[in-house]
Amino acid sequence: MTHHAYGPGDLSESLDEAAHRCLVAGFDGTTAVPDTLKRLVDRGLGGVILFTRNIRDAGQVRELTDTLRELRPDLLVAIDNEGGGIGHLAGAGAPEAPGSRALGAVDDPALTGACADALAGHLATLGITVSYAPVADLQHRPENPIVRTRAFGAEPDLVSRHLRAWIAATEARSIASCAKHFPGHGGTVTDSHHETAVDPRPYAELDLAPFRAAIDAGVPMVMSAHVVFPALDPDRPATLSPRILGDLLRGELGFDGVLVSDALEMKAIADRYGEAAAARIALAAGADQVVVAVPHLETTLACRDAVLDGLRSGELARDRVEEAAARVRRLARRYATPPAPSAVAPWDEGAGLTAARRAVRSRGALPQPVPGAYVVDLFPPPHPALNWGGEDLLTEVRTLDPAAVGTALTGEPGQAVVAEVLREAQGRPLVVAVCDAGLHPWQRRVREALLAARPDAVPVSTGLPEGEALCAYGRGRVNLRAVAEVLSGVGATAGSAP
Numbered sequence: 001m002t003h004h005a006y007g008p009g010d011l012s013e014s015l016d017e018a019a020h021r022c023l024v025a026g027f028d029g030t031t032a033v034p035d036t037l038k039r040l041v042d043r044g045l046g047g048v049i050l051f052t053r054n055i056r057d058a059g060q061v062r063e064l065t066d067t068l069r070e071l072r073p074d075l076l077v078a079i080d081n082e083g084g085g086i087g088h089l090a091g092a093g094a095p096e097a098p099g100s101r102a103l104g105a106v107d108d109p110a111l112t113g114a115c116a117d118a119l120a121g122h123l124a125t126l127g128i129t130v131s132y133a134p135v136a137d138l139q140h141r142p143e144n145p146i147v148r149t150r151a152f153g154a155e156p157d158l159v160s161r162h163l164r165a166w167i168a169a170t171e172a173r174s175i176a177s178c179a180k181h182f183p184g185h186g187g188t189v190t191d192s193h194h195e196t197a198v199d200p201r202p203y204a205e206l207d208l209a210p211f212r213a214a215i216d217a218g219v220p221m222v223m224s225a226h227v228v229f230p231a232l233d234p235d236r237p238a239t240l241s242p243r244i245l246g247d248l249l250r251g252e253l254g255f256d257g258v259l260v261s262d263a264l265e266m267k268a269i270a271d272r273y274g275e276a277a278a279a280r281i282a283l284a285a286g287a288d289q290v291v292v293a294v295p296h297l298e299t300t301l302a303c304r305d306a307v308l309d310g311l312r313s314g315e316l317a318r319d320r321v322e323e324a325a326a327r328v329r330r331l332a333r334r335y336a337t338p339p340a341p342s343a344v345a346p347w348d349e350g351a352g353l354t355a356a357r358r359a360v361r362s363r364g365a366l367p368q369p370v371p372g373a374y375v376v377d378l379f380p381p382p383h384p385a386l387n388w389g390g391e392d393l394l395t396e397v398r399t400l401d402p403a404a405v406g407t408a409l410t411g412e413p414g415q416a417v418v419a420e421v422l423r424e425a426q427g428r429p430l431v432v433a434v435c436d437a438g439l440h441p442w443q444r445r446v447r448e449a450l451l452a453a454r455p456d457a458v459p460v461s462t463g464l465p466e467g468e469a470l471c472a473y474g475r476g477r478v479n480l481r482a483v484a485e486v487l488s489g490v491g492a493t494a495g496s497a498p
Helices: 013-021 035-042 058-071 100-106 109-126 156-172 209-216 242-252 267-273 275-285 297-313 318-335 351-359 393-400 417-424 441-453 477-488
Strands: 023-025 047-050 076-079 178-182 221-224 227-229 233-237 258-260 290-292 374-378 405-409 430-434 458-461
Touching: 013 023, 013 297, 013 318, 023 035, 023 297, 035 058, 035 297, 047 058, 058 076, 058 109, 076 318, 100 109, 100 156, 100 351, 109 156, 109 351, 156 209, 178 209, 209 221, 221 242, 227 233, 242 258, 242 275, 258 318, 267 275, 275 290, 275 297, 275 318, 290 297, 297 318, 351 477, 374 393, 374 417, 374 441, 393 405, 393 430, 393 477, 405 417, 417 441, 430 441, 458 477
Parallel strands: 023 047, 023 290, 047 076, 178 221, 221 258, 374 405, 374 430, 430 458
Antiparallel strands: none
């Protein structure tokens, strides 16, 4: 594939630079910067996004971000950093935070602020200055497969309260926060990583209130959703819709910060439009930056070339790209330069575990401790894009109670497993944990078979509550630790639910 360079009679150098500002690229590597990425940075690349593949330890990450900024000081370095199960920075010693839904269950905005402060302080030490968080979506459809415990809750006022606390704490650390996924991913029953999601509700029922609150709180970035909203634009997902990005977000909601797309290689976009065409369409529709998260820089170059070709042909207006680039430069002036690690004030290391403990809920009184239990932990395999590290409840229980045994299953087990568990659990208390069993019928079947044979078993939910005795509201390590404390009777104990 050939890639264009600007030249005489072609686009001006300043317009070429503006087009590059509108791209955020993923890449492979933990220390060396690929030559192709260096060339993109030389020409004005707006930012990079880091994933687990770029992380070994804290010292290495800071070295990598320093190396990137030596190429160009105003390069924005970003990461998804919601807390909870999204653990790209676990290897770099990230503070433990329980995820948004547990924070919403506790409903203490000061504690949410302390968790956001810890995450942002840690980013500052690493030289990462853009955090694609918080999630402003509402979780109100039980069958929604992607928002779930990533949302603070279902109530607009509660979610807005916690967004304000998160944004203020992140801003105080000079880290750019980003409210996502506009205009809301909570009304869908599809994961846009896999296919196009649709929110069929009329305009008056859409979840705009949290985004209004985030914008009023001064959030510097908003990320668009790859979701079709027929009430707003029957033809195009939000990321590609001038009606949603321009008329609604810019016009009606008055947002003038940087509007960034969710990753273009997600199938909701890539399968129908292709990443390259989508990059041009999204910028024309009103996005300021498009994220190409895949590490293959060929994809980023194809997106870049589509943008340059759109500028040459007039399909993409030059003033639209110049406006987008100006917003990105303004963001970079405010956030691109991290403090020296020694200048970063300490944060509350214990805030996340405190929050996770307070989030543990039970329909009635918390169950009595069950030392020496047999623990069955059923959960779906980690989502590749969210990179939850597959922590399991059994490991956390055994850390506190070495006499505990059990099994952790991430997929439908064979027929014999129920009989095997019942045999091995004889004479021991039995704990049966599920994660979003409503979405995963195999979990329901295993749980029901075990509870039918052992009505004394302690049921646990590590996802959204499903009528179980004990609920963690998330699978971050601290969520599982807090449940393990209740089950083992070791450590602090949580309070029962209101």
